[in-house]
Amino acid sequence: MRVEDEQLAVFDEHGNRIGVASRSEVHTKGYWHETFHCWLAHFDESRGETIIYFQxxxxxxxxxxxxxxxxxxxxILSQENIEDGVREVHEELGLLITIDELQSLGIVKGQLFQRNMIDRELTHVFLYSKPVEYDEFQLQLEEVSGIFHCTLQDFKALVQQTKEEIDIEGFLVNETGKKDFIKQRVSYHHFVPHERSYFFEIIERISAHL
Known part of the structure; x- marks a missing residue:
């Protein structure tokens, strides 16, 4: 089955399930649907700071x-439970994490508009708060080409626009399949343009748990 043909449950703005539609129809017509987000973040005692990871x-x-x-x-497909979303961590990152190891951060509503797509999500957000070594990541390269991290405080400053650039570090998988470790400076336009309100909500909820 093509990704566009996957069947998703659709909801009204109050979260009531009202039917099922293909993924392509959901994004064309702007139906509310469920997604699973897992953030990796942990408190680094040696630095005294919270570290957050991005793909x-x-x-x-x-x-x-x-x-x-x-x-x-x-x-989340129409026949799945929210807990089934942990498969994304397995598939994209190669981390064999169970749903019981994740902390629920609740539901965040978000909307993303671009040409030919209206993405309205009821997002079930989870946190994995244990440190992960870079050699533990086995990336699904057609989806993810690298993993990077920064301090939560720096990311917050970027979202708040009190900093124009921040330092991140991590790795890219090169053409031979090996991980090249790099550091670089990035600005807000280097991130997928989720609503700033989503990022603020995530930062606040992660901070409350760490």
Whole structure:
């Protein structure tokens, strides 16, 4: 089955399920639908700061290639439970994390508008708060080409526009399949353009748990 043909449950703005539609129809008509977001973040005692991780979307992605995004995310299919969304962590990142190891951060409503797509999500957000070593990541390269991190405080400053650029570090998987470790400065336009209100909500909820 093509990704566009996947069947998603659709909801009204109050979260009441009202039917099922294909993924392409959901995004064309702007139906509310459920998604799963998992953020990796932990408190680094040696630095005294919270660290947050982002995936770098693959060059092959149809939408927002080569931009930094939620650590792992995906759609919940019509026949799935929210807990089934943890498969995205397995598939995209290669981390064998169970739903019981995640902390629920609740539901966040979000909307993303671009040409030919209206993306209205009822997002079930989860947090994995244990440190992960870079060699533990086995990326699904057609989806994700690298993993990067920064301090939560720096990311907040970028979203608040009190900083124009921040430092991130992490790795890219090169053509031979090896991880190249790099540091670089990025600005807000290097991230997928989720609503700033979504990012503020995530930062606040992660901060409350760490």
């Amino acid at each position: 770098l979307r693959s060059d092959e992605k149809k939408d927002f290639p080569r931009l930094l995004d939620i650590t792992a995310a995906g759609h």
